[in-house]
Amino acid sequence: MPETAARRLRIAAARADFLRFGPADTPAAPGVIAGDVAGVVAASWQRSFSAGVNAATAQAVFHSDLDLTGRLVRCSKPVIARLSDDMAQMPLSIVLTDARARILSRSETNKTIGTLLDQVSLAPGFNYAEGAVGTNGIGTVIESGQSLYIVGPEHFTEHLQPFACAGSPIHDPLTGRVEGVLxxxxLSQDSSPLMRSLVxxxxxxxxxxxxxxxxxxQQALFEAYVRMDARSRGAVMAIGGTMxxxxxxxxxxxEPAEQWAIHEHGRYLAMGRGAPVDQIELLSGKVVHIRGTRVGVGDNxxxxxxxxxxxxEAAAAPARAAAPVTSIDAAVEDPAVDGVDxxxxxxxxxxxxxDALRQRKTLLVMGESGSGKLSLIVDLYHRVVPAGRSRVWAAEDVTANTLTFPAADAGLHAESGPMLYVFTNIDHLTAEAAxxxxxxxxxxxxxxxxxxxAATVTGPTLDPGLPFAELLARFDASVTVAPLRHRLDDLPQIATRVLATLTGPRGVTIGAAAMRVLCRYTWPRNIRQLEEALESALVKRPVGExxxxxxxxxxxxxARRLLSPMEAGERDLIVNALHEADGNRVxxxxxxxxxxSSLxxxxxxxxxxxx
Known part of the structure; x- marks a missing residue:
């Protein structure tokens, strides 16, 4: 014990010289033995000094925007409870923080230690990042990425000198990212180096x-990814939910942009019906072949x-011009498609x-409700056949006797010019209509x-038991329109087109901030919901931006869950109040x-x- 006290005195002397002379001119303190100040502590002092932390007056900053119900808190509770029981005879406190060193919870075995820690703001909501309060067992753990035992004078600020703390990073076992610190x-006199092993x-x-x-x-996806990675020497990626x-x-x-494009295409393949194998050309010019394996849990x-x-790899311009045209090349170069998405x-x-329209193929277009199937078919048809006409038949308007020659269209005959017939939602047809x-x-x-x-079908799968299933033999080609959430790159163009349709010659535009909000939303009801959102915005701002x-x-x-009507109303009140307060949450x-905290x-x- 006397040796420990003497060592702490030497560290205190080294710290005093550091604060007095600065990191560059600090002389060797008399009696300081090499290794008294650990390298990780000395480096932390340097960072604290460079960050402008005042050793005498620095105070932790309070934050109220904490996730107190997330996975980290939930998974830590039983461990902290057990640790508190095991250490009940020692006057200590167990603290959990998030990855930004903000304290999420504190549990103490002794009321006195809790009172002392309150005085230095080591309490829920306060930020113990190294750049705010200097060297400590939370912020320095995050900066160094390792477990540490910081005692007395090793702390950078004066008000933490009486304490000892042992902290360890908590890593996400899948991503390796630091999720928080335990x-x-x-008090220093009650501490032990064993605290580091314990924490x-x-x-x-x-x-x-x-x-x-x-x-x-997530577990099933992770295990499948590990198995695939072990068997392959090439690039392996896994996508599912937020993982x-x-x-x-x-x-x-x-590159990051290429990875993102592959991820999004993987999400699309995961929701499809056929084999998840495809070849695509990235915007960088690379052509990649994707061989996927869907991972299922039950029916999901x-x-x-x-x-x-x-x-x-990306080819030079002359070689690219001479190369065979793939479907993606055609999408880029075909003037009929240019500017669509x-x-x-x-x-x-x-x-x-x-391609199907040009070859006069009978076309089946599938996709979620509101994904823009009808408008896409009609728009592309008039690009391919500028002089053509189009007519749309809704499923509810089709009966057993509606579609007969020549009653189907009195103006339809050989001299009337090209015509497009689109039958929407044929999966809703009755048996007689089919x-x-x-x-x-x-x-x-x-x-x-x-x-x-052309005909449209709503939904990701075709139910063979429905009456329309007998019609499938009459179609030559099928295409699936991806939901809007899988092609958010197209949202600025789609939103602009929708707005132009709604406003006509008024010239209303979408501001940059509004467009960012639109691009962050996932649009569960697709383009139809986007139309509703813009219609609502036009009520508030009929002209201008x-x-x-x-x-x-x-x-x-x-929100990743469906809100109740009451919750939706509460959400709208909060959003409006935030706007009126210019984003000031207080x-x-x-x-x-x-x-x-409730907000x-x-x-x-x-x-x-x-x-």
Whole structure:
């Protein structure tokens, strides 16, 4: 014990000289033995000094926007409870922080230590980042990435000198990212170096809980990814929900923008019906071949694991002009498709529809409700056949006797010019209507009338038990329109086109901030919901430039669950109050008559990311 006290005195002397002379001119303190000041502590002093931390007056800053109900808190609770029971006879405190060194919880075994820690703001909500309060067992753990034991004079600031703390980082077991820090703090005279081993063991237990807490889907996807990575020497990627994984080969072969494009195409393949194998050209010019394996849990698809091979690198312009034209090349170069969509999925879909229309194939277009199937077919048809006409038949308007020659269209005959017939939602046809449409398609195929036929089906799968299933034999080609959430690159163009349709010659535009809000939302009801959002914004701002505050409240929400009508109304009130307060959350809470902590919880729950 005397030796420990003497060592701490020498460290205190070294710290005093550091604060007096600065990092460059600090003389060797008399009696200081090499190794008394650990390298990680000396480096932390340097960082604290460079950050401008005042050793005498620095104070932790309070934050109220904390995630107090997330996975980290949930997985840590049983570990902290067990640790508190095991250490009940020692006066100490157990602290959990997030990855930004903000304290999420504190549990103490002794009321006195709790009171002392309150005096130095080591309490929920306060930020113990190294750049704010200097060397400590939380912020320095995050900066160094390792478990540490910081005692007395090793702390940079004066008010932490009486304490000792041992902290260990908590890593996400899948991504390796630091999720937070577990810290044990007590008075220096009650401390022991064993605290470091104790807190490190507890942190590992929390990491195991984090892994177990992953949903069955995530766990299944992770295990499939590990198996695939072990068998392959190439680039392996896995995508499912919020999980995105890629091995070192994938990271080295593809730039971030290329990885993102492959991820989005993987999500598209995961929701498809056929084999998840495809070849696409990235915007960088690389052509890649994707071999995917869907990962299922029960009847649900957890995600997809993909092996990605580079077929060819970006070619020079002359060689590219002479090369065979792939479907993606055609999407880029075909004037009928130019300007329709920017995303790979959008271009591929448009190219496939144009090819079918040019060859007068009977076309089946599938996709979610509101994804823009009808407008895409009609728009591309008039690009391919400028002089053509189009007519749309809704499923409810089709009966057994509606579609007969010549009653189907009194103006339809050989001299009337090319015509497009689109039958929407044929999966909703009654048995009698499906029979009538079948007779019409057979008669049309036998005629020489210049008619092109297309039909739409709503939903990701085709139910063979529905009446329309017998019609499938009459179609030559099929295309799936990806939902808007899988082609957000196209959203600025789509939003601009929708707005132009709604406003005509008024010249209303969408401001940059509003467009960012639109691009962050996932649009579960696709383009139809986008139309509704812009219609709502036009009520508030019928002319000029639409601003973010003009958009409905749900556009500002990234909530991953369906909100009840009451919750949706509450969300809209909060969004409006935030706009009126210019984003000031303190004033927003006051205007709503709720505590700031309640406001932050609601912002998190409703997924409100911008105001």
């Amino acid at each position: 810290d044990i703090s007590c 490190r063991s507890a942190a590992h237990e929390i990491e195991r809980n984090l892994l177990v807490d992953r949903s069955q889907r 995105v994984m890629g091995n070192a080969v994938a990271q080295s072969l593809f 698809v957890a995600g997809i694991v993909m092996i990605v091979d580079i077929v060819s 920017r995303s790979l999925l959008g271009k591929r879909t448009a190219t496939a529809i144009v 029979e009538g449409l079948d007779r019409f398609l057979v008669a049309l195929a036998a005629s020489r009338w210049p008619v092109t036929v 639409i601003q973010s505050e003009d958009l409905p409240g749900y556009c500002h929400s990234g 004033l927003t809470a006051q205007a709503l008559g709720i505590a700031r 932050y919880r609601k912002l998190k729950s409703f997924g409100i990311t911008a105001a």
